[in-house]
Amino acid sequence: MKTAERQFTTISGVPVEPVYGPEHLRDVDPLRDIGSPGEFPYTRGIHRDMYRGKLWTMRQFSGFATPEETNRRYHYLLAQGQTGLSVAFDLPTLMGYDAGHPLSEGEVGKCGASVCSLEDMEILFRGIPLGDVTVSMTINSPASILWAMYLAVAEQQGVDWKRLSGTLQNDILKEYIAQKEYIFPPRPSMRLVTDTIEFGAHHTPRFNPISISGYHIREAGSTAVQELAFTLRDGIEYVDWALERGLAIDDFAPRLSFFFNAHSDFFEEIAKYRAARKIWAYVMRDRYGAASERSMKLRFHAQTAGCSLTWQQPYNNVVRTALQAMAAVLGGAQSLHTNSLDEAYALPSEQAVTIALRTQQVLAYESGVANAADPLGGSYLLEKLTLDTEAAANDYIGRIDRMGGMISAIEAGFPQSEIASASYRYQTEVESGERTIVGVNRFQSDDQPIDLLQVDETSAQHQEQKLAALKQRRSQAAVTKALDALKRAAEGIENTMPYLLDAVRSYATLGEICDALRGVFGTYQETTHL
Amino acid sequence: MAKPGLDGHDRGAKIIARALRDAGMEVIYTGLRQTPEMIVNAALQEDVQVIGLSILSGAHNAIVPRVLELLREKDMMDVMLIVGGIIPDEDAEALKKQGVAAVFQPGASLDAIVTFIRSGVPVS
Numbered sequence: 284m285k286t287a288e289r290q291f292t293t294i295s296g297v298p299v300e301p302v303y304g305p306e307h308l309r310d311v312d313p314l315r316d317i318g319s320p321g322e323f324p325y326t327r328g329i330h331r332d333m334y335r336g337k338l339w340t341m342r343q344f345s346g347f348a349t350p351e352e353t354n355r356r357y358h359y360l361l362a363q364g365q366t367g368l369s370v371a372f373d374l375p376t377l378m379g380y381d382a383g384h385p386l387s388e389g390e391v392g393k394c395g396a397s398v399c400s401l402e403d404m405e406i407l408f409r410g411i412p413l414g415d416v417t418v419s420m421t422i423n424s425p426a427s428i429l430w431a432m433y434l435a436v437a438e439q440q441g442v443d444w445k446r447l448s449g450t451l452q453n454d455i456l457k458e459y460i461a462q463k464e465y466i467f468p469p470r471p472s473m474r475l476v477t478d479t480i481e482f483g484a485h486h487t488p489r490f491n492p493i494s495i496s497g498y499h500i501r502e503a504g505s506t507a508v509q510e511l512a513f514t515l516r517d518g519i520e521y522v523d524w525a526l527e528r529g530l531a532i533d534d535f536a537p538r539l540s541f542f543f544n545a546h547s548d549f550f551e552e553i554a555k556y557r558a559a560r561k562i563w564a565y566v567m568r569d570r571y572g573a574a575s576e577r578s579m580k581l582r583f584h585a586q587t588a589g590c591s592l593t594w595q596q597p598y599n600n601v602v603r604t605a606l607q608a609m610a611a612v613l614g615g616a617q618s619l620h621t622n623s624l625d626e627a628y629a630l631p632s633e634q635a636v637t638i639a640l641r642t643q644q645v646l647a648y649e650s651g652v653a654n655a656a657d658p659l660g661g662s663y664l665l666e667k668l669t670l671d672t673e674a675a676a677n678d679y680i681g682r683i684d685r686m687g688g689m690i691s692a693i694e695a696g697f698p699q700s701e702i703a704s705a706s707y708r709y710q711t712e713v714e715s716g717e718r719t720i721v722g723v724n725r726f727q728s729d730d731q732p733i734d735l736l737q738v739d740e741t742s743a744q745h746q747e748q749k750l751a752a753l754k755q756r757r758s759q760a761a762v763t764k765a766l767d768a769l770k771r772a773a774e775g776i777e778n779t780m781p782y783l784l785d786a787v788r789s790y791a792t793l794g795e796i797c798d799a800l801r802g803v804f805g806t807y808q809e810t811t812h813l
Numbered sequence: 814m815a816k817p818g819l820d821g822h823d824r825g826a827k828i829i830a831r832a833l834r835d836a837g838m839e840v841i842y843t844g845l846r847q848t849p850e851m852i853v854n855a856a857l858q859e860d861v862q863v864i865g866l867s868i869l870s871g872a873h874n875a876i877v878p879r880v881l882e883l884l885r886e887k888d889m890m891d892v893m894l895i896v897g898g899i900i901p902d903e904d905a906e907a908l909k910k911q912g913v914a915a916v917f918q919p920g921a922s923l924d925a926i927v928t929f930i931r932s933g934v935p936v937s
């Protein structure tokens with residue numbers, strides 16, 4: 284294709300000009316429209332000293348097979364210089380089923396660690412002082428149950444909950460939109476999320492009860508603007524529900540955290556993060572009247588884009604991940620996960636995850652990008668792209684407002700169909716060769732096989748045996764009592780967290796607790812949007 | 814086009830369903846969290862010529878043989894079974910020996926999938 288005919292766009296389809304100059308920022312007032320790091324609206328970062336004060340947390344999402352094996356990987360990663368933990372659970376756990384449930388067949392331990400009860404949580408964090416190590420847990424529908432298990436383990440370790448630092452993903456709206464790991468219908472699920480936000484506001488001041496996520500929306504095929512807009516509008520929905528519960532904005536908003544994708548188009552991603560901070564600061568101050576700076580400062584974790592990594596020539600993925608990680612850092616992420624080169628094949632092998640961690644360490648210590656806050660601030664291209672991204676995202680947010688909010692939009696299938704269209708458009712670009720994926724539709728070559736992490740059915744057997752033994756040891760009477768109390772609370776309007784804590788302490792299993800809640804809330808069936 | 818097991822990642826399945834429709838085929842997308850029984854029953858009811866399974870969760874060695882077993886039980890061996898997703902090479906070979914017509918791994922082109930189906934399935 285001749286240069287003159289080619290369209291130069293970002294990976295999301297946003298046209299890019301050949302060069303940017305002052306004329307693109309003619310009406311821009313730097314102080315009003317961009318600001319300074321650490322100052323409202325935080326476009327340039329939430330701290331004046333950014334990474335000089337404290338580097339981003341190197342937090343590799345990790346988990347596989349049994350809690351025992353995952354615990355070993357956590358110790359390995361901490362020893363290799365990782366600075367925070369991030370727990371990956373398997374599909375049965377994510378969907379609220381124990382190992383041994385018919386739907387768990389073939390799935391136990393394959394996509395993450397199997398956690399069926401408090402006993403498994405104890406094993407998962409063996410030798411890890413929860414008062415000193417921050418822990419992020421990627422769990423959504425049964426998030427409050429897994430959080431209760433984590434709090435119970437902290438209790439056993441003698442750690443005051445007020446010291447606990449970490450994050451619970453717990454973002455159910457994006458499940459209906461993109462990741463599809465829902466159990467209950469939207470409104471009961473929002474109630475559970477609000478319960479955790481309320482409980483956290485009172486008991487765990489250093490813990491983020493929610494990580495409002497765009498990562499999965501992007502992985503499902505959305506554009507960068509859609510990722511940004513749907514995430515922030517999800518955030519607005521959670522805020523509305525918490526306010527409805529009677530919480531004051533500054534009592535919970537400081538602990539809302541976010542999670543974005545770090546995708547391949549370098550400048551588009553950096554602009555996205557900067558626009559995110561700016562939009563959220565205005566939402567907090569002007570839409571909600573927040574007075575605390577901490578409410579207005581958007582904090583986020585980033586993960587490099589799994590969907591961009593290829594099966595073909597997997598070593599190229601190391602390069603992709605490095606570039607994406609750099610975008611996240613130049614965009615001011617507080618925490619970062621870098622994918623492993625074997626992303627398209629399996630869960631990370633030890634060798635692959637070590638390279639991924641070293642990627643962050645090279646960035647942090649050798650590249651110089653952490654020396655100054657928002658080092659690309661002032662770039663004509665970046666400032667223009669940031670402003671355009673902000674405007675486009677605000678447009679989407681307004682549309683969803685007019686639909687009656689995010690739950691209404693989800694019920695109408697709006698974000699889902701936007702994502703389906705964007706992902707189909709992208710795929711046709713790749714199929715036609717309009718968009719090059721190195722090694723896949725251009726520059727193909729033969730591959731050498733790589734060593735992969737294997738998870739087999741012994742994990743399932745191990746977990747089932749443990750569950751059988753657990754059920755023998757525990758007091759069935761205590762379990763029944765706790766589950767009955769939970770059901771009554773779920774049917775009413777009390778905060779479910781104390782009841783979930785009692786249930787997990789009685790060693791009720793995840794499946795048993797979820798079944799109790801399924802009985803009260805029902806389950807969700809989606810309408811497909813191709 | 815089916816999503817068996819607990820895996821909810823449906824980006825690929827939806828794109829393929831749409832591409833096959835655009836190529837003139839009649840496509841039924843089952844939606845998520847289907848058991849092998851549900852999938853084979855739907856296939857029987859709709860009298861399909863091809864079943865496509867999308868599995869990214871690593872559960873393929875439990876799910877696919879069960880689907881094949883059900884197809885045998887219900888005398889549906891003339892239905893072409895294709896599988897896509899995260900399937901390692903050795904597993905792909907083993908599945909093909911068991912009766913899977915093709916396994917499409919990440920990066921497979923829509924064109925290749927459409928062509929494969931067209932070449933193996935008579936137009937009614």
